[in-house]
Amino acid sequence: MDLSVVTTLYRTAPYLEEFCARTLAVAQSLTDDFEIILVNDGSPDDSLEIALSLYRKDRRITIIDLSRNFGHHRAIMTGLAQARGNLVFLIDSDLEEEPELLEKFYEALRARSVDVVFGVQNKRKGGFFERTSGALYFKVFNLLSTHPIPSNHITARLMTHEYVAALLQHQEREFVLSGLWVLTGYDQIPIMVTKHHQAGSSYNLIRKFSNLVNAITSFSSKPLILIFYLGLFILVISSVAACDLIIRKLFFGTLLAGWASVIVSIWLLGGTTIFCLGVIGIYLSKIFIEVKQRPYTIIRDIYEHEAVSDRSSEFSLTKRTTRAGVEQI
Numbered sequence: 001m002d003l004s005v006v007t008t009l010y011r012t013a014p015y016l017e018e019f020c021a022r023t024l025a026v027a028q029s030l031t032d033d034f035e036i037i038l039v040n041d042g043s044p045d046d047s048l049e050i051a052l053s054l055y056r057k058d059r060r061i062t063i064i065d066l067s068r069n070f071g072h073h074r075a076i077m078t079g080l081a082q083a084r085g086n087l088v089f090l091i092d093s094d095l096e097e098e099p100e101l102l103e104k105f106y107e108a109l110r111a112r113s114v115d116v117v118f119g120v121q122n123k124r125k126g127g128f129f130e131r132t133s134g135a136l137y138f139k140v141f142n143l144l145s146t147h148p149i150p151s152n153h154i155t156a157r158l159m160t161h162e163y164v165a166a167l168l169q170h171q172e173r174e175f176v177l178s179g180l181w182v183l184t185g186y187d188q189i190p191i192m193v194t195k196h197h198q199a200g201s202s203y204n205l206i207r208k209f210s211n212l213v214n215a216i217t218s219f220s221s222k223p224l225i226l227i228f229y230l231g232l233f234i235l236v237i238s239s240v241a242a243c244d245l246i247i248r249k250l251f252f253g254t255l256l257a258g259w260a261s262v263i264v265s266i267w268l269l270g271g272t273t274i275f276c277l278g279v280i281g282i283y284l285s286k287i288f289i290e291v292k293q294r295p296y297t298i299i300r301d302i303y304e305h306e307a308v309s310d311r312s313s314e315f316s317l318t319k320r321t322t323r324a325g326v327e328q329i
Helices: 013-028 047-057 072-082 101-112 128-143 161-167 177-184 205-219 222-252 259-291
Strands: 003-009 034-040 061-066 087-090 116-121 153-160 188-193 297-303 326-328
Touching: 003 013, 003 047, 003 072, 013 034, 013 047, 013 101, 034 047, 034 072, 047 061, 061 072, 072 087, 072 161, 072 177, 072 297, 087 101, 087 161, 101 116, 101 153, 101 188, 153 161, 153 188, 161 177, 222 259
Parallel strands: 003 034, 003 087, 034 061, 116 188, 297 326
Antiparallel strands: 061 297, 087 153, 116 153
């Protein structure tokens, strides 16, 4: 298969029909051998029903129905695990990213002979708060990450099958996809694009902060290392203060009564505790993430047309064997 288009569904019912129509048109302009994979991430609206109606009309549409909402990044990885195309185009289905970017990305990928072409916003969408919070997100993440990510990148990207296979080798259950994109390596180039703004975004302040915390703690051990050095710093300062008190007493016969020695003792013990917890936390975090081995998504059903030569339009349901990190019920 030449091309797979992968997208996720979550509160995207108002945009889904237009998205599929535009995606089918641009994909067909490049090749006749393609598929569109729609991953229903437990959408509470009628996205699945609309997707099924489109599936009945077009044999090139496949639907992966997850058992519940697992999150955007996990749903994406599930869709990528099912993609069979030599090229894989990943995009959100809310039309903030134009499906026509596929053609632009394809031309760039062929011209530059790279493995990934991804979009970067030439100007971040939204109002002042959204632009400021977005800029802060990337600054904080890159400050605490060993592998910085491009600022203002978007979901839309065209990838080779080899790159997607390498991406799927990551076995983390708690992960941040933007970090894995960079960590996977290969030749990647950005293209400046315009991302549109849709009203009613589900990414409010609380969710953005939650995503930032999850991204940092899932991808980087730097916070634990900083805790270690914080404890070490407090321990050193407290030790110096303790030495000062001892010298005052031994050589000058003066000692600040009561509170000074108590405060120094508290800070000394507190610094030692944080220091020890930092060391333990570095090892504990590695063990905690790896030992559970839970699937990051569970697939309820896969709706796909059987590959038959007469290309009849009958409705059929088959279940395909799933791959890394995904469990099917």
